[in-house]
Every structure is written in C-alpha cells, then in structure tokens.
Amino acid sequence: xxxxxxxxxxxxxxxxxxxxxxxxxxxxxxxxxxxxxxxxxxxxxxxxxxxxxxxxxxxxxxxxxxxxxxxxxxxxxxxxxxxxxxxxxxxxxxxxxxxxxxxxxxxxxxxxxxxxxxxxxxxxxxxxxxxxxxxxxxxxxxxxxxxxxxxxxxxxxxxxxxxxxxxxxxxxxxxxxxxxxxxxxxxxxxxxxxxxxxxxxxxxxxxxxxxxxxxxxxxxxxxxxxxxxxxxxxxxxxxxxxxxxxxxxxxxxxxxxxxxxxxxxxxxxxxxxxxxxxxxxxxxxxxxxxxxxxxxxxxxxxxxxxxxxxxxxxxxxxxxxxxxxxxxxxxxxxxxxxxxxxxxxxxxxxxxxxxxxxxxxxxxxxxxxxxxxxx
Numbered sequence: 001x002x003x004x005x006x007x008x009x010x011x012x013x014x015x016x017x018x019x020x021x022x023x024x025x026x027x028x029x030x031x032x033x034x035x036x037x038x039x040x041x042x043x044x045x046x047x048x049x050x051x052x053x054x055x056x057x058x059x060x061x062x063x064x065x066x067x068x069x070x071x072x073x074x075x076x077x078x079x080x081x082x083x084x085x086x087x088x089x090x091x092x093x094x095x096x097x098x099x100x101x102x103x104x105x106x107x108x109x110x111x112x113x114x115x116x117x118x119x120x121x122x123x124x125x126x127x128x129x130x131x132x133x134x135x136x137x138x139x140x141x142x143x144x145x146x147x148x149x150x151x152x153x154x155x156x157x158x159x160x161x162x163x164x165x166x167x168x169x170x171x172x173x174x175x176x177x178x179x180x181x182x183x184x185x186x187x188x189x190x191x192x193x194x195x196x197x198x199x200x201x202x203x204x205x206x207x208x209x210x211x212x213x214x215x216x217x218x219x220x221x222x223x224x225x226x227x228x229x230x231x232x233x234x235x236x237x238x239x240x241x242x243x244x245x246x247x248x249x250x251x252x253x254x255x256x257x258x259x260x261x262x263x264x265x266x267x268x269x270x271x272x273x274x275x276x277x278x279x280x281x282x283x284x285x286x287x288x289x290x291x292x293x294x295x296x297x298x299x300x301x302x303x304x305x306x307x308x309x310x311x312x313x314x315x316x317x318x319x320x321x322x323x324x325x326x327x328x329x330x331x332x333x334x335x336x337x338x339x340x341x342x343x344x345x346x347x348x349x350x351x352x353x354x355x356x357x358x359x360x361x362x363x364x365x366x367x368x369x370x371x372x373x374x375x
Contacts, residue, residue, distance in 0.1 A: 001031060001061070003030070003062070004030045004031060004032050005032065005043070006173055009084075009189055010191055012078065012081045012084065013076065013079070014030065014076075014077055015076055016029060016030060016076075017029045017073070018047060018048070018072055018075050019072055020069075020072050023069055024050070024066045024067070024068060024069045026064050027061055027062065027064070028047065028062075028064060031062045032077045032079060033045065033055045033062070033064060034055065034084070034087070034188040035056050035063075036055060037186055038186040038187045039111075039114050039187075040087050040091050040187040040188065041087055042054065042055035042056070043084055043087075044079070044080035044083045045077065045078050045079040045083075046078050047064065047066060047076075047077045048070045048077075049068070049070065050068045050070045051066065051067040051068075052064055053065045053067055084188065086218065086219070087188065088189050089196050089197075090119045090215075090216070090217050090218070090220075091185075091187045092149060092189040093139065093196055093215065093217035094119065094215070095149075095175060095183070095185070096143075096177060096181065096196075097135060097139055097199070097201070097215060098121060098181065099180040099181030099182075100138045101123060101135055105127070106125075107125055107127060108123065109121055109123060110210065111207075111212075114187075117220070118215075118216060119214070119215055119217075120214055120215070121215065122207050122211070122212050123211045124210045125209070125210055125211070127204070132201050132204060132213060133201070135201065139199045139201075140198075142180055143193050143196050143198070145178070146192050146193055146194030147180065147192060147194075148178075148191070149175065149176075149190055149192055149193065150176040150177070151173060151174070151175060151176075152173075152176060153173055173186060175189060177193060196217050197219070197221070197222070198217060198218060198221040199215065199216075199221060200215060200217070200221040200224060200225060201213060202214055202215065202216065202224060239253075265299070265300070269300065272300065273307070275292055275296075276290070276292075276304070276307050276311050279308050279315070280364050280368065281312060282372060284314075284330065284372075287329040287330055288314065289312070289313070289330070290312040291317075291364055291368065292308065292315070292317050292318075292364075293317075293318045293362070293363060293364050293367075294317070295320060296317075298319065298322060301317050301319045302317075302326070302353070302355060304317045305324040305325060306326040306353070308326070309326040309328050310328070313327070313328055314326070314328065314330045314335070315327070316335065316339075316367060318358070318361070321345070321357055321361055322355075323336070323347065323354075323356050323358055324355050325349075325353065326352065327352060327353075328352075331351045332349060332350065332352055333348075333349065333350070333351055335354070336354045336356060338370055339370055339371075340356075340358075341370070342362075342366065342370055343362050344358060344360065345358035
C-alpha cells in the first residue's frame with residue numbers, strides 16, 4: 001500500500017485504483033487521503049464524482065466512506081487542498097515545537113491534537129510562559145531555515161513520542177527535520193519548514209502534572225495574530241495608553257470596579273428594609289404575599305424576597321427578568337408555576353424558595369392580576 005500522504009504530501013490530485021469493500025466504502029491505490037489518526041483530522045475531497053465523508057484505518061487498511069457508490073477501477077482523486085495545507089502545517093509545526101521542547105528543556109510530549117481552529121501539545125512537566133516564548137522564537141528560526149521535512153522508513157532506535165513506547169510494526173515511518181526532530185509519525189506534513197510561514201504559541205494551561213500548550217501555524221496563526229492586534233488597538237484607544245501599560249491600567253480599573261460594586265451593594269443592602277416596607281401586599285389563599293419589582297444587584301434579589309417573607313409570610317421579587325420567591329406559608333413552586341403561565345421562563349427550587357428567569361419583564365400589577373385570579 002503506497003501512502004502518498006507520507007512520501008508526497010503536496011500531491012493534491014492523482015489517478016487511483018478503486019476497490020469496493022462494502023457499498024460506498026472503498027480502498028484506493030495509491031492512498032492519497034490521510035486518515036483520522038495520530039491526532040490529525042482526516043483529509044477531505046473527492047474520488048470520482050463521490051465526496052469523501054470519512055477516512056479511517058480498518059484492519060491495517062485505509063478505508064474511505066463516500067457519499068455515493070462508484071464503480072471499481074480507475075478514478076481521479078482530488079484533495080481539499082486548503083484543508084490538507086492547514087493540517088499538514090499544524091502537524092509540522094507541532095514536530096518543531098516538540099523537538100525544541102524536548103532537546104532544550106527536557107519536556108516530553110505526551111499528547112497532540114490538530115484542530116481546525118486551535119491545536120494543542122501536552123508536555124509532561126509544568127512550563128512557564130517565558131520558556132514557551134523561547135520555544136516559539138526558536139520554532140520561528142527553524143521556519144526561517146527552511147529545513148527539509150524528510151520521511152524515512154525503518155530507522156533504528158525510534159519511538160512513538162506521544163506515549164514513549166517502542167514501536168511494534170512491520171513498517172516504521174519516521175519524520176526527520178534536520179537536527180530538530182526525529183520521531184515516528186503517521187501524519188501528513190509539509191515538504192519543508194519554510195512553507196509553514198508562522199508558528200504562534202498563544203496560550204497554556206495546567207494539565208494534570210504537566211502543561212497543555214495551544215498553538216497555531218500558517219494562515220490560521222496570521223489570522224489569530226491579526227485578531228489580537230485589532231483587540232489591542234481597541235483597548236489602547238479605550239484607555240489611551242501604550243500596549244506595555246495595558247495590564248497595569250486594566251488591573252487598576254478592575255480593582256476600582258470591585259470597590260464601586262462593593263459600595264453599591266452596601267448602599268442597596270441598607271435600602272432593603274425600606275423595600276420590604278414598600279412592597280405591594282395581596283391576599284392569596286388566606287395568606288399574604290409581598291411583591292416588589294425593583295432593579296437591585298442580582299445577589300440581593302433572593303435576600304430581599306426572604307426578608308419580605310420573614311415580615312409578611314411570602315415574598316416575590318422581580319429584578320428585570322430574574323425572579324425570586326420565598327415563602328413561609330405557601331408553596332413557592334406553585335406560585336412560580338402560576339407566574340410562568342403568563343411570563344414563561346425557567347427555574348426551580350423547593351416549596352420554600354424558588355429562583356428563575358422569566359421570558360419577559362412583569363410589572364407589579366401583572367403579578368397581582370395573575371395571583372389575584374387565584375384568590
């Protein structure tokens with residue numbers, strides 16, 4: 001089985017021999033389409049007039065599922081070129097990142113995912129952002145060197161990087177990038193590092209005892225960088241400062257906002273007793289319900305409803321579309337269900353307390369009308 005995606009990854013069209021396996025599932029020779037394996041998504045494209053829906057490994061063969069049946073024999077096969085260039089660029093970039101991380105910083109790669117919007121590589125140890133910046137800089141140097149990405153077979157002393165196990169296979173395919181990387185791999189790559197264009201490491205997070213690193217390469221890396229630049233421009237305009245000053249200014253604004261919110265909450269808390277006194281009171285099933293429609297800080301809505309219930313017996317507070325019901329004398333769920341008939345929404349709780357979100361804003365008189373009908 002000749003796998004062109006290994007040896008000639010930049011051939012995007014070829015005549016192939018189709019052999020039917022089961023209806024619209026076929027094998028082809030040579031194999032142009034990369035299957036879904038090794039953390040890299042399957043290629044897309046067409047065989048003859050049929051669209052390739054899925055490419056997978058089954059019993060050692062590359063099996064293609066098509067959207068329709070086609071005859072056995074020779075057919076033209078065409079890859080979705082932008083899709084292949086994207087996945088091959090990301091995978092080649094990952095080899096460079098992993099190779100540098102391992103040789104320079106003793107970071108072993110234990111997981112890889114090549115995505116359409118973002119890609120990840122998992123390292124076995126914690127790694128700080130400064131180190132990742134160095135890895136990114138060195139990766140771009142490798143791009144600039146335009147090193148050949150070689151495919152060799154049955155090279156001695158090669159392991160699978162992602163799980164550090166010895167390889168058990170009759171054919172061992174090895175990807176070699178100069179002195180940067182040499183590891184067994186089943187993926188499709190570019191023919192040289194210069195074709196990647198850009199490699200960007202843009203985020204990281206703790207992953208068990210190690211680190212998950214987010215990266216992009218090629219056109220997607222450029223698009224992400226342009227998005228970041230646009231966001232930074234807007235932020236600089238908003239606060240009128242240089243990029244380097246943004247973290248300090250934003251942090252100051254956050255701290256000031258917290259202080260203001262704390263003061264607003266304090267003032268509203270002081271107003272709660274007065275809001276209890278001014279609640280509209282209705283009779284309902286031999287009990288009283290206090291109703292208050294007011295825009296208070298969200299976290300005080302339930303507290304106000306509880307204070308009204310403590311004073312009157314049951315309390316209903318509507319804060320824009322948020323609703324809190326607290327009751328010492330009635331079933332809060334039943335009251336909420338009555339209101340839902342006219343206002344919709346969702347929520348839940350117990351017979352004593354319910355919190356929810358309505359689909360529309362209700363005035364006091366509307367709530368009175370709903371509950372008044374049940375008096």
